[in-house]
Each structure stands twice: as C-alpha cells, then as structure tokens.
Amino acid sequence: MSLVTIIHFSGSGHTTKLADSLAHGAASVAGVRSQVLSISGDDIEKGRYKNDAILAHLDASDAIVFGSPTYMGGPAAQFKAFADATAGRWFASGWRDKLAAGFTVSGSPSGDKLNTLHYFFTLAMQHGMIWAGVPETPYNAEGVNRLGSNSGAMGQAGQEPTDVAPNAADKLTAERLGERIGRLALKLKA
Amino acid sequence: MSLVTIIHFSGSGHTTKLADSLAHGAASVAGVRSQVLSISGDDIEKGRYKNDAILAHLDASDAIVFGSPTYMGGPAAQFKAFADATAGRWFASGWRDKLAAGFTVSGSPSGDKLNTLHYFFTLAMQHGMIWAGVPETPYNAEGVNRLGSNSGAMGQAGQEPTDVAPNAADKLTAERLGERIGRLALKLKA
C-alpha cells in the first residue's frame, strides 16, 4: 500500500478542486490510498506555521504533492509558511527519496505559474525528494494539459465559482497527474 | 536620439512578427529609432556564433531587446549561440547600463515560455543591463497581455501561417512593450 498526500493552500476553493482531482486520480490506482490536507491560516502565528499533526501525516506518506494558488508571482504566503516549517525535516533528511509533484492555479493562462511550480520543485530538491511532472503534450482531444505545463499541473481560475473554474480539462490534467504519482509511488516503494 | 535594437532568432517567422511589432512601437516614440536584427544559422560554425557586424550594431544601441521562440523549454540554440558570443562584451562590461527586454513565442498558452524570458533576464543581468517588462495586467478589452506575462512579452503560435499567429493581441502586446522601451531608453540616456 502506498500513501499519496496532497498538501495545499486554497484561498477561494479553486485550488482545492485540483487537489481533489489529484487525490481521485491517485486513489484509482490499485494499492494506493490518497488524502487531501489543507494549510490553514489559523495555524500560522506571526508568519510561522505550527501544526505537528499535518507534518506527521506527511512523514507517513510515500508521495507528497504540493499545491497553492499563484499569488503575486509565487506560492501563497500561507504555503510558504508551511514550507519554512519543514526545515526540521530538511535538517534530518526526513523526506529523502519520497516522491514529489505540484500544481497551481491563477487567473491568466500563463501568469507566472511556472515560477510557483519551480518553487515546489526547489523545495522538493532541498528535501532530497524525487520529482515527477505532467508528461502529456497539450495536443489531445480531451484538453489535458491545455495550458502547456510539464513541470506540474496548471489550472486557470479567476473570480468564477468553483464549479466552473478550473474547468473540466484542468481537473482531468490534475487527475492524470494523480494517477501517475500513484503508479510511481508504488514502484518506488517496491 | 535613442536607438532600440531588437535582436532575435525566428525559425518559422512567428517570432519575427513580434520583433516587427516591437520595433514599430519603439519607433513611434519621438526621438527613438529602432531596428530589427536577425540571428542566422549561417553565422554559427560548430555551435559558435560569429558575426562582428551584428555585435557592433548592439554596441551602438541604447536598448537591446532579446527574442526567440521557446524550443524544448528554453531559447533556441541559435539564440544561445549568439548569447555565448557576447562573452567578450561581458568581460569588458561593454553593455553595462543599457536597457534590456525580451519576448518569446511557443505553441501553447504557458509552455515554459517564462523560462525563456527568465533566461533573457539572466543574460541581461550578466551584462549589467537594466530590465523592463510588460506592466499591463491581462484584464483589458484589447487583449494586451492576454497570456499573463510581466517579465516580457509572450506570443502564441504553432503551425499556423504567420499572418494568423501570433494574433493581433499578441502583436499589440509587443508593440506596447516597444513603446515602453523607447520611452525608457530616452529617459536613461538623458
């Protein structure tokens, strides 16, 4: 059994939609369990994130998928507070060789989302994790990876309700990434 | 009088379309002259770019705008060969304090184009240049900056003819960047 955990911050619920799709995709792989965890502003005191239970869930996971909206060109401050709170795990090499992936949402098609994905990658590398992205080229009938992002999954959403955006193609992109992470997590655990 | 030079590589003509729009925008500023220069594969011998006339034109420019399609996640090799050939100017600080900007084209909306713009920025910083991007938010009637890119101008084009893609909005985005570079080049020269 492999455990894939999606840890994410969502400001208005759009990013949670992709988190759910990812979890659904991962759990569709036989032998894989998935869970979605949220970063809450209530756990941030003076800019520092404090929630040992969340970190313990991640310690117990085989794969960790990072998610956040792109705010002002990077991951939300709430996500970064979480990331800074993983310094103890970094120091102890606690997450070494775990699988990692990422996803992000913003209002425009490109919109510096790649910068957020590159940050997730950099964080994963500091932890000695192994990174897998979105292999699909954006030339398919279903619209999978329609925005053209390989480093991780991108979704687009502005002020629309969360049942409208991110759209079905973006959610399918996240679901496929979830399946891939599930398959690879099993393989790396073998 | 300020001189704005657009130096670019174009594989199929789409990137040249944005180069022309940029030059048009720059030349629309009173007191600014602009020119478009091309990087030709004929000037690359065994991976090394050799064309002193092009480099001399850039030496004489107040602003240099870098352009290339995004190939395999970065600037085209032909552009990189040109960039490597500027090492002599780098060593002599020959382009210090010149103004810089950049633009790129690829087939999908996001498509790692930000990585190409970040490379142009990194190159400009090595030369001690000053960087200006696209200030417009992508929420306007004309479609200026519709893809959502502030570090430089992005255009989208796949296999379409060059009179179709990049589209009018992308060309207007480049034109506006050209105007901005023209104005700033005058100011920095004063």
Next chain:
Amino acid sequence: MSLVTIIHFSGSGHTTKLADSLAHGAASVAGVRSQVLSISGDDIEKGRYKNDAILAHLDASDAIVFGSPTYMGGPAAQFKAFADATAGRWFASGWRDKLAAGFTVSGSPSGDKLNTLHYFFTLAMQHGMIWAGVPETPYNAEGVNRLGSNSGAMGQAGQEPTDVAPNAADKLTAERLGERIGRLALKLKA
C-alpha cells in the same frame, strides 16, 4: 531628491546587515535619501500581512529594494506575506515604473539564493517596475560579488554572529548595489 527604500525581513540579523550597507551606499549619492524598513512577524495575522504605514512609505519611494534570507529555497514566508499584501498596489498599477532591486542571504555559497532573487524580480515585474542588478564580475581585489551573482546581491551567513557574517566583501557588494540604485533612481526621476 530621490528616495530609496529597502524593505526586508531578517530572521537573525544577517540580512539586516546587507540592508544597512545598501542604504549606506544609496545615501552616498548626492540627491538621494534612503531608509531601511523591516517586515515584522507581529504584522502577520493568519498568514496575511497588515501594515498600511509600511506600504505608504513604499508608495512614496522612487526605488524599492527587496531583501530576505533564503529559507527552504525561496524568500521567507514573512516576506511572501508582505508581497501578497501588495496585491492592491498591483491592481492599481501603483508602483509602475519605480526602480527595483533585491538581495538575499543563506548559509552556503550557492544555496538556491538565485531562486529568491528571481522571485523578487518576478514580483517587481508584476508591479511593472524596472529592475537593476549587480553589474560587477566576481574578479576583483575587494571581493565585490565574490559569490558570482548578477541578478541581485548575495550574502553568506550561517550561525555566525552578525558582526562576522555576512563578511566585508558581501557588505561592500550590497553597498555598491545601493550606490547604483541611488544613481539610477535619480536618472529615472529626472
């Protein structure tokens, strides 16, 4: 008169050392005034930064220099909370055409510091600002830019006392960047 403001977060005081050097360098330029502002965790509630006085000081500045330690491969969460709080200025294009620069500190020579500087650049581009970096090549007797960073100033400091690290060369690098920003701020205001 031009005003250069250094806005920064510092966890242990090392980053403040570079902030002070930058301010000193900027104020050495005739016609330039400089000030150092700090981001305090006390102003962050549930991950959101709230300090209108700080933002008003930045509104009134001709140049804004961003500074933060590099934590877990990016700017400190406290800095990111500040950055997210500038969304109102972004929406109103309030900082368009201001000059921008950045600096960061971490324990190892390279250490993903470039990622933090690239984030500052991305933030500045979202605001439509103009970016200037460190033009010096790292081959000089004084050790200016000894780490080899052109996108912004880098300093190195681990657990050493703040009177030892960042060292004299790193502080001189920041001071020179301050002078440059001062000169350019005057020119852009003219």
Next chain:
Amino acid sequence: MSLVTIIHFSGSGHTTKLADSLAHGAASVAGVRSQVLSISGDDIEKGRYKNDAILAHLDASDAIVFGSPTYMGGPAAQFKAFADATAGRWFASGWRDKLAAGFTVSGSPSGDKLNTLHYFFTLAMQHGMIWAGVPETPYNAEGVNRLGSNSGAMGQAGQEPTDVAPNAADKLTAERLGERIGRLALKLKA
C-alpha cells in the same frame, strides 16, 4: 541491468571531469552500467545538432544525466543544440518515465549555475522524465555539496588545469549523485 548515460558538453575539460565522476559512481552500483557521451561542435550544422547514434544511445538508456558548463547564465549553446534535436523524441514521448539528473560547472561559487540546472529540469519535464537531485546538505566533513546545490551537482572551475578544478569535493559530489542515479534507475526498472 540498468544503463545510466551521461550526455554532456565540455569546453575545456572541467565538465568532463564531473561526467567521469558521475559515471564512476553509477557503475559502482551492482547491476548498473554507465557511459559518458560527449556533444561535439562538429555535429552542429548552422546551429542544429545532428548525430543519430548519440540519440539512439540515449533511447537505450534507463537514466540520462545532462551536463554542461554554465556560459552566459545558461547551458552552453552546444548543449542547447543537442536539446533542440531531441524534439522528435519529445513528440513521440520516447523518453517518458526515464530517470533524469544534471550537473554544471562555472567559475564562481554561485554564478547562475542554478539557472542551468533549472533548464535541465525543464527539458526533462518536457520529456516526461523523473528528476532526482543531490540530497546532501552542505554540512559534512568531506565537502560533498560544498556549494549548496540540491537541484543537481555543481562544480567550480575557471582557468585552472583540469587536474586541479573542479576539486575533490566537487568530484565526490558528482560521484555520489551517480550512485544515487544508479540505485534509482534499478528501482524504477524493477
């Protein structure tokens, strides 16, 4: 049996030193074979790389490690010409799920080397590969990862002879990365 191939360009031999160390580390893992391949300027015609034999070797590899000096803030043009020539494999998803890693060398401690590693990562993601970096923190007696780079291996070398630079610590860093890639290649093949 797993095959780890190091494909690299080297201008003055320093980067080849790290390639050799990586190959040595990979081959030290039971069940792993390694080879070092070079990108030659002789195979680049007008900026385009043409060597089908090299590409066929990579098709047959379980892991591909990318290496290049950092020239003007990014991979050498010769490496980029090679990268552009992999577009056919990209289109056919030929390298999907292969393991990937990277290394680079430049004259200063930081020196935009991270940008080159990020490019290698971006290239690998376009191919749907899986990325592994350097997990060691730079706080160890042997000097492994002394420069502080997790996304890939960094070495430092300027004009020194190749038996002096990159130094023993940098070569050991590359060797350890080779071992890791060997172990992971076996696991992913299982």
